[in-house]
Amino acid sequence: MDRYVQQFLNRLSLASIIAATFILFVLFIRTPETCVNPNITKPKPHHRFPKSTCDFAHRSYTSIKKHNRRVWSTTAWIQTVVSFKSQFQTLQDKKLFTKHSRALVVSAGAGQAVMALKEMGLHDITGVEVVDSPPLVRRADPHSLPFFDNAFDLGFSAYLDRALFPDRYVAEMERTVRLGGACVVAVEECGGREVEEVVKLFRKSKVLGIRNVTMGDETRTRIVLRVMSD
Numbered sequence: 001m002d003r004y005v006q007q008f009l010n011r012l013s014l015a016s017i018i019a020a021t022f023i024l025f026v027l028f029i030r031t032p033e034t035c036v037n038p039n040i041t042k043p044k045p046h047h048r049f050p051k052s053t054c055d056f057a058h059r060s061y062t063s064i065k066k067h068n069r070r071v072w073s074t075t076a077w078i079q080t081v082v083s084f085k086s087q088f089q090t091l092q093d094k095k096l097f098t099k100h101s102r103a104l105v106v107s108a109g110a111g112q113a114v115m116a117l118k119e120m121g122l123h124d125i126t127g128v129e130v131v132d133s134p135p136l137v138r139r140a141d142p143h144s145l146p147f148f149d150n151a152f153d154l155g156f157s158a159y160l161d162r163a164l165f166p167d168r169y170v171a172e173m174e175r176t177v178r179l180g181g182a183c184v185v186a187v188e189e190c191g192g193r194e195v196e197e198v199v200k201l202f203r204k205s206k207v208l209g210i211r212n213v214t215m216g217d218e219t220r221t222r223i224v225l226r227v228m229s230d
């Protein structure tokens with residue numbers, strides 16, 4: 001009697017294996033209609049789904065261009081660029097840089113200051129930020145800039161106060177800006193002792209001027225320095 005039960009169970013599991021294999025095979029050869037419409041030979045971006053979480057192919061250049069067009073036409077963006085431009089104009093008037101200067105913008109955000117310099121006619125501008133924003137800003141760690149010593153004529157940061165390690169951040173600016181070049185930084189509006197603390201971070205530069213200026217929708221304290229020694 002036990003043998004019959006055993007045989008029956010064996011047959012039952014064999015049948016299950018065959019059935020499962022068949023189902024798997026059917027699922028394998030069938031294209032799920034929900035994913036791909038075979039009539040669309042060249043899928044539009046919104047018909048194409050990422051194959052995996054690592055698939056960034058849908059971030060094509062066209063979509064970045066579209067995204068940028070949208071961002072760059074907002075009032076906030078335009079106002080910020082205009083405020084940076086009027087700032088840079090005062091620096092250019094003081095001959096701190098020219099159209100032919102190589103400019104570095106650290107903590108460039110989405111690239112407002114980079115665009116301002118571009119609109120003023122500079123063509124050698126490098127914007128860096130921990131997150132890139134092509135085509136204006138590339139990704140780099142401000143505490144370890146991937147540039148040679150003395151590579152720039154002008155170093156600019158509107159947000160030195162957001163640096164994790166201000167000492168290291170400033171040292172990198174002073175390293176990459178050439179002797180005689182200018183470092184321009186801004187911090188949250190302050191005066192007296194606080195400004196002195198910021199100035200002290202610069203070991204190789206001399207202060208040329210301190211002013212409270214408008215940047216975007218806030219007033220910040222801007223410090224202009226000249227790099228004096230290697």
Ligand SMILES: *[C@@H]1O[C@H](CO)[C@@H](O)[C@H](O)[C@H]1NC(C)=O
Nearest residue numbers: 033034035036037038039040
């Ligand atoms: C694809 O096209 C055929 C005829 O060309 C049509 O019968 C079918 O419904 C279409 N399929 C989809 C998913 O639109």
Ligand SMILES: *[C@@H]1O[C@H](CO)[C@@H](O)[C@H](O)[C@H]1NC(C)=O
Nearest residue numbers: 189190191192210211212221
């Ligand atoms: C900037 O503003 C701060 C705070 O309002 C003030 O203490 C400081 O003196 C101002 N600095 C300059 C250079 O005007």
